[in-house]
Amino acid sequence: MAFQCMRDSYMKEFVTSVVSCSPAELKLDSTNGKKEKVKGFNVILKDTILFPEGGGQPDDRGTIEDVEVLRVLRQGAEAVHFTSSALEEGREVQLKVDWKRRFDHMQQHSGQHLITALADAMFGYKTTSWELGRQRSSIELDTASVKPGEMEALEDTVNDRIRAHVPVNVRLLSIDDPDVEKVRSRGLPDDHAGPVRIVDIEGVDANMCCGTHVSNLSHLQVIKILGTEKGKKNKTNLIFIAGNRVLKYADECYNAEKSLTALLKTGPDEHIDAVDKLQKTVKRLQKSNLTILRDMAVLIAQNFKSQPEKDNFFSLHNKDGDNEFMNIIANEIGFQETVIFLTVGDPKGAGMFLLAGPENLITDLGPRVVEMLQGKGAGKNGRFQGKANSLAKRAEVEALLLEHSRKRTAGEE
Template structure:
């Protein structure tokens, strides 16, 4: 699986064609109440709107002037839920909600960086993480994070950001022997090449999400938020 949003995470607009448009329903929650919206599931030839997966929420955006309310993955396809139908076969212009996308890119790359350094420096494995609208959390396999460790981690994280370390994407074919390093994490319905996010000299990990191209794009304020959450996690123990 490699959509245009994964090949170029910084692309904001994209022209593609509609493959199919079928009636559908979307269940979602508004003000604590569950509602069902009637609309259409649209499959496109390709997309710059990321489908939910790998711990990262989906993108929002537009197909022409029609808002995209949800994007999910079905095997090799991304399915876009919209309230109005679009004609199969026609060319359409996609636009992504860039503020939402870039926030997700920063938070996701930040998680990879902290996860890798916490493991390398202290042997703390990441057991789970959640990318939220207000904050993100990273859970480490340890009963506590000592203040000195937290300070050291913060210093190294920000050192990597200041060093302008590049972040690149590597695609491994299904026949590549290196895939065995990551194969156990693949979903059953995975299709296409295996995508590796490589933070140069720091970490290489399989991931389907969108990421920054350089750690300098994270901005120190994001790392401060992450590290506060780690501290809060440890103080709850």
């Protein structure tokens, strides 16, 4: 079936009727990025302006009588609208499409057709697949690499066609029409029903496609090829944005440029050099900081050992330390007779720990310490260390270790 959205991709509102409505469940993306089962209703309409996903294009969003449409899926010849509320069967309803989302998809999809056709015509690079992403889109080209200057030439030619106001026409053909064999296609889906839809960019490309498209290349405004990346199985991924996404990208780049100018106190042409100098300075400071931390670890251990009446328990937290810092202290002090508890990182959040001491005591207490710190760890030969997801109970761990250490000294263990 050719839906109304395919006959007129620019229609923003439409009146139709409800054919059926039944309870359903669907897995939808949640705010944390995971799929969650949501209860709702599957609604089939007599016709629709809400595009069901297909041809590499995501589905539309919109409303049916102010009821939010959460997904639109294709099932054979039908478009199934998954809604949050039920709709009365037989009722006449008004549909509204999320036009901002729809027009963005039209620009990216038509842009893909144009790039694909010209990449093939100019360089013989066939398109094997494509993805319409939320921020940028990619076209998989059947080539292991592209030659220098080819993408620049492709971008120039693509935008020449846009400036030429080339019409984009949609034709509906019967499956047995001879013209069907003349157009570019990767084949029809197994559940295809109804006429075959041809998207024809005059003088450039004719392609079998079910998606929504602009009626003239001028509506694409502009296409920017951001670059290429190595793809799978000797393929190359061409990354691009079209239309309003280019304007948004330019705006984001300009705002980033202004922020960097304010932070670096240099003009845009000097940003790269300024950041390079900062990175080199940071590396020198990090190296110097590591040296100071190591020297500090040795001094801390020596200070403890020099105490005339030192305890057989030593505990320390250092926010900026690392594993080497803790190991130096433990090795310098020695843990055959002394229980050592060291932590580094955020005192109220995550970090690392090292527990060292008499082997039997550490073997017994290590798992309990890990549990209290909500972390993971392992150990042997009197040393137990690992990651702590929370150092909030550090004081409690310290108290536990101190208690067992004193009991051992008193001969109770």
